[in-house]
Amino acid sequence: MHTSLSHRARIALLALGLSGCGDAGTGNARVHFNAQVGGIAEGGSNTVTNDQGWAVTLTEARVAFGPLYLNTITPLEARRGPLERLSDFVISPAWAHGETHLASGRIAAQVTAQVVIDARAPTLVSIPGGGDGINLDVESAEVWYYNSTAEGMNGAAIRVRGEATRAGVTVPFRGALVIDAGITGPQLTLDQARRVRGIPAALTVRDGGTLTVRISTQRWFDGADFSELAAQRSEGSADPVTFGLSDNVGRAFLNNVRRARDVFAVQFTD
Amino acid sequence: MQRHARLGATALGLMASFYLVGCGDTSPSAGDAGASDGGATVPADGALPERFNTPMTPAFGSMTNDPRAILVTVSGEAAATEGFAYSATPAEGDLVFVDGWQVNMTRVLTVIGNVRLNRLGNMPSDPSVVGAAVAADPRSFAVNLTRPGPIEGAGGEGSAWPLVAFRNGVNGLTLDPAQRYAFSYDVIAATAAAENVNLDADDVALYRTMITRGWSVYAEGTATYRGQAPEATSAFASFPTTVRWQVAYGAPAAYLNCNNPDNGAEGAPGVQPSANGAYRAQITFHLEHWFWGALQVEDPPLHFDPFAARAAVTGAQGEVTLDALQGVVPSNLQDRMMRPLGDRGGQTRGYTVRNPAALSFDTGGVSSVRDLRDFVAFSGRANAHLNGEGLCFVRPMGELRF
Numbered sequence: 001m002h003t004s005l006s007h008r009a010r011i012a013l014l015a016l017g018l019s020g021c022g023d024a025g026t027g028n029a030r031v032h033f034n035a036q037v038g039g040i041a042e043g044g045s046n047t048v049t050n051d052q053g054w055a056v057t058l059t060e061a062r063v064a065f066g067p068l069y070l071n072t073i074t075p076l077e078a079r080r081g082p083l084e085r086l087s088d089f090v091i092s093p094a095w096a097h098g099e100t101h102l103a104s105g106r107i108a109a110q111v112t113a114q115v116v117i118d119a120r121a122p123t124l125v126s127i128p129g130g131g132d133g134i135n136l137d138v139e140s141a142e143v144w145y146y147n148s149t150a151e152g153m154n155g156a157a158i159r160v161r162g163e164a165t166r167a168g169v170t171v172p173f174r175g176a177l178v179i180d181a182g183i184t185g186p187q188l189t190l191d192q193a194r195r196v197r198g199i200p201a202a203l204t205v206r207d208g209g210t211l212t213v214r215i216s217t218q219r220w221f222d223g224a225d226f227s228e229l230a231a232q233r234s235e236g237s238a239d240p241v242t243f244g245l246s247d248n249v250g251r252a253f254l255n256n257v258r259r260a261r262d263v264f265a266v267q268f269t270d
Numbered sequence: 271m272q273r274h275a276r277l278g279a280t281a282l283g284l285m286a287s288f289y290l291v292g293c294g295d296t297s298p299s300a301g302d303a304g305a306s307d308g309g310a311t312v313p314a315d316g317a318l319p320e321r322f323n324t325p326m327t328p329a330f331g332s333m334t335n336d337p338r339a340i341l342v343t344v345s346g347e348a349a350a351t352e353g354f355a356y357s358a359t360p361a362e363g364d365l366v367f368v369d370g371w372q373v374n375m376t377r378v379l380t381v382i383g384n385v386r387l388n389r390l391g392n393m394p395s396d397p398s399v400v401g402a403a404v405a406a407d408p409r410s411f412a413v414n415l416t417r418p419g420p421i422e423g424a425g426g427e428g429s430a431w432p433l434v435a436f437r438n439g440v441n442g443l444t445l446d447p448a449q450r451y452a453f454s455y456d457v458i459a460a461t462a463a464a465e466n467v468n469l470d471a472d473d474v475a476l477y478r479t480m481i482t483r484g485w486s487v488y489a490e491g492t493a494t495y496r497g498q499a500p501e502a503t504s505a506f507a508s509f510p511t512t513v514r515w516q517v518a519y520g521a522p523a524a525y526l527n528c529n530n531p532d533n534g535a536e537g538a539p540g541v542q543p544s545a546n547g548a549y550r551a552q553i554t555f556h557l558e559h560w561f562w563g564a565l566q567v568e569d570p571p572l573h574f575d576p577f578a579a580r581a582a583v584t585g586a587q588g589e590v591t592l593d594a595l596q597g598v599v600p601s602n603l604q605d606r607m608m609r610p611l612g613d614r615g616g617q618t619r620g621y622t623v624r625n626p627a628a629l630s631f632d633t634g635g636v637s638s639v640r641d642l643r644d645f646v647a648f649s650g651r652a653n654a655h656l657n658g659e660g661l662c663f664v665r666p667m668g669e670l671r672f
Binding site for chain 2: 073105192224247251
């Protein structure tokens with residue numbers, strides 16, 4: 001299932017004040033490439049224990065993926081080497097490139113169609129139409145969330161269902177990311193809620209190659225304390241509790257699905 | 271405290287010391303690497319040389335106006351000296367805490383190094399790229415931003431302290447009034463090699479602590495609750511109404527190729543000398559960043575309740591440091607009793623509460639912010655600008671340290 005977003009994508013590029021792919025005459029070649037997206041890496045687990053001690057197992061994780069843009073701007077946060085990761089044990093690891101001043105940069109390539117995938121599965125889904133652009137070195141990717149009317153999405157950009165367990169307490173839950181005015185607030189505009197910018201993606205697209213994106217659900221519930229949902233359950237009910245912005249699980253989810261690192265992995269192969 | 275567009279700053283006068291490095295055709299990143307320590311060995315125990323007890327001779331005065339000179343100052347704007355007053359009906363542009371707090375600063379120490387000019391970069395899509403080095407001062411400067419300075423602040427906003435005067439470029443060449451130069455600097459961890467700009471004896475004692483802890487910032491102040499009285503049964507009723515707060519961390523970073531509000535509405539990067547007098551370039555710190563409720567956006571609403579909620583309380587008095595914010599999840603803010611922190615931000619005009627039962631902060635896609643302590647330091651690292659509102663490209667030079 002896919003939806004063309006080309007019109008919206010063009011509007012988006014105009015909004016960024018970027019010329020898109022018009023530099024073929026200055027030494028860069030126009031290219032067309034394949035694009036595919038999948039969920040968890042081969043052999044990965046759909047159960048993860050978050051930093052609050054809850055073991056979260058997803059039984060559903062549908063993501064409406066696309067559009068995606070490749071940008072010359074540096075990633076929001078740098079990759080850290082083994083020594084830096086080792087130092088996490090003794091000092092806090094917050095370290096970013098760009099920080100609040102991530103500039104607009106320049107879009108070099110784009111994938112404008114949308115497909116719905118099961119992020120619990122490693123299966124790679126081909127994105128109709130692939131991508132196009134110029135073979136300029138890029139440093140980062142942008143993913144924009146749009147709601148989907150595809151089967152099973154019911155107007156959401158992400159739908160999840162699962163259960164969380166800690167100390168003998170199990171909480172079945174479900175929830176969604178729906179991009180609409182309901183998630184905006186004094187600290188978050190609709191555009192900010194939609195865009196995930198500065199995803200590490202140091203690559204150069206080439207004609208006939210393949211862009212592969214993997215979506216990881218491992219950090220989606222970092223910081224979420226499901227005991228708040230447990231308190232909402234009717235005694236004896238097996239129905240899942242629906243999380244939302246009125247509880248901390250929904251707010252953590254809204255933050256975490258927009259992480260520039262840890263959620264999306266982007267690579268290009270010739 | 272209000273933000274204004276910058277008015278042109280001119281001054282008359284003379285004299286200053288300066289240091290020049292670099293040469294014509296270096297790589298695009300020349301002049302960007304590393305914080306300066308003046309070549310001195312930095313003691314780990316916070317020991318300071320005798321000379322540090324006396325503030326340096328100012329690089330220039332308020333009347334200095336040498337043609338073609340770039341005079342660099344530093345300021346925390348009016349917020350540093352006057353704080354943030356509370357008003358339920360703030361005027362347009364006023365910075366107020368939406369949850370009813372008045373916040374004052376009593377001390378804000380920080381360290382600036384490696385102030386430099388480069389040729390403008392040739393990659394408009396990558397603002398971190400600058401051209402060949404033109405001039406640089408390898409010294410570092412320890413400054414207390416809460417002390418009123420001898421020079422008018424950019425845009426008439428507060429006051430400023432003189433740091434560096436660039437009167438020539440490499441090899442003694444004069445700076446070209448027909449050129450704009452990329453303006454960059456670093457904020458570095460406290461070092462014994464720094465020049466003392468305006469620190470008194472109490473500041474110096476704290477500066478020693480900054481050295482031993484690897485901090486680049488030490489700030490403290492008082493917050494006083496001026497909003498509506500909370501209901502007696504609400505969690506807010508247990509919060510202190512006066513809080514001594516402290517924010518201290520190490521967040522070394524390079525601030526590159528700063529935009530400049532003086533360059534028209536677009537605020538294009540760079541500073542441009544004038545053939546008719548000196549040009550002022552003010553390194554500006556926006557001290558409200560520590561109290562922002564969102565990352566990756568400019569000027570989100572200011573909140574102090576997340577600090578007050580974690581304060582150690584004696585009667586109506588509270589004390590809070592960043593340590594008390596450790597482990598607090600930004601999307602699940604809680605008080606010391608582990609109760610959800612409500613949002614009472616609707617006390618000022620122009621703020622709409624999303625959920626009165628639960629205030630939460632937006633991490634804006636940042637992965638490495640684990641708790642509220644990280645959040646405050648991460649937000650604070652982006653608080654250094656040029657001439658008021660000019661944003662710089664921020665390139666961290668080390669991990670956050672607490």
